[in-house]
Amino acid sequence: MNTLLVLLGPTGVGKTALSIEIAQRLDSPIISADSRQLYKDMVIGTAAPDAVQLAQVRHYFVGTLALTDYYSASQYEEEVLALLHDLFQKHHTVLLTGGSMMYIDAVCKGIDEMPTVTPEIRNAVWEQYKKEGLQTFLNELKEKDPVHYDEVDHSNYKRVIHAVEMCRMTGQPYSSFRTRQIKQRPFQIIKIGLTRPREELYARINRRVDQMMESGWLDETRKLYPFRQFNALNTVGYKELFLYLDGVWPLDTAVEKIKRNTRIYARKQMTWFKRDKDIQWFHPDDKEIFTYSEPQE
Numbered sequence: 001m002n003t004l005l006v007l008l009g010p011t012g013v014g015k016t017a018l019s020i021e022i023a024q025r026l027d028s029p030i031i032s033a034d035s036r037q038l039y040k041d042m043v044i045g046t047a048a049p050d051a052v053q054l055a056q057v058r059h060y061f062v063g064t065l066a067l068t069d070y071y072s073a074s075q076y077e078e079e080v081l082a083l084l085h086d087l088f089q090k091h092h093t094v095l096l097t098g099g100s101m102m103y104i105d106a107v108c109k110g111i112d113e114m115p116t117v118t119p120e121i122r123n124a125v126w127e128q129y130k131k132e133g134l135q136t137f138l139n140e141l142k143e144k145d146p147v148h149y150d151e152v153d154h155s156n157y158k159r160v161i162h163a164v165e166m167c168r169m170t171g172q173p174y175s176s177f178r179t180r181q182i183k184q185r186p187f188q189i190i191k192i193g194l195t196r197p198r199e200e201l202y203a204r205i206n207r208r209v210d211q212m213m214e215s216g217w218l219d220e221t222r223k224l225y226p227f228r229q230f231n232a233l234n235t236v237g238y239k240e241l242f243l244y245l246d247g248v249w250p251l252d253t254a255v256e257k258i259k260r261n262t263r264i265y266a267r268k269q270m271t272w273f274k275r276d277k278d279i280q281w282f283h284p285d286d287k288e289i290f291t292y293s294e295p296q297e
Helices: 015-026 050-058 073-087 101-108 119-132 134-144 148-151 157-171 173-178 198-214 217-227 238-245 251-273 285-294
Strands: 003-008 028-030 093-098 188-194 279-282
Touching: 003 015, 003 101, 015 028, 015 093, 028 073, 028 198, 073 093, 073 101, 093 101, 101 251, 119 134, 119 157, 134 157, 148 173, 148 188, 148 251, 157 173, 198 217, 198 251, 217 238, 238 251
Parallel strands: 003 093, 003 188, 028 093, 188 279
Antiparallel strands: none
16 A cells, blocks of 8 residues: 655754655655745745755655745645655655644645635724734633644734634634544555654754854845745744844844744644654654654555
């Protein structure tokens, strides 16, 4: 049977380097499950695979979108499934790797059908947001859907507001619409999770942020500043550097905020992943990982 091998884990854990090694062993391309590496101008700030890594293994869904392009997890599900149909003609096993939880779930479990928010509710919510700001909606989400409140990026106002819209329209928690029956796939799925002790992971995150700054992240952010209103740039790292460019923070403060917020995001990722009992967890240095990389009959 064809196999989709999913290599996942929190940001900074070491997925990229290991994915190259596994893909080469399997003679497989890599499908990226990173919702920000999709954008071609966000290279340094998303720790996207570099030119050498891209040359070593064929990558899909890396650097394919413009900042102004709209993209969603449902589009990703549809496009990855179509791609897998083609790739499985040549490969018994295909590797998908990343840390975007909703994108991974979209491929492995499917996107739930969501009710359409009425224009009346949407207009009312956005008018309220303009007047009262995001905190009002975070408070409401915490009360009406504490499960999603713990998962969602609190600085991603679009996701927070959409969740509140759904709560108001249906009278049910937004998270209740994401627990439907898992869609069946015509291939088996093996999930490998990478994990490190917390202090080890945090040290890697801090070190990687410093390396990204040394590699020209600030210059990359300056070039992207005119596009800061687009959702693609509403992400940890760019937001803090935009505040430096605005004169709100000195640079050292912005960098420390990036490290702190990246560590917080890593914790959210692990909270999400730990609920999935199908994931086999390994330290990236544990070579037993490769015993799970062969397709099963």
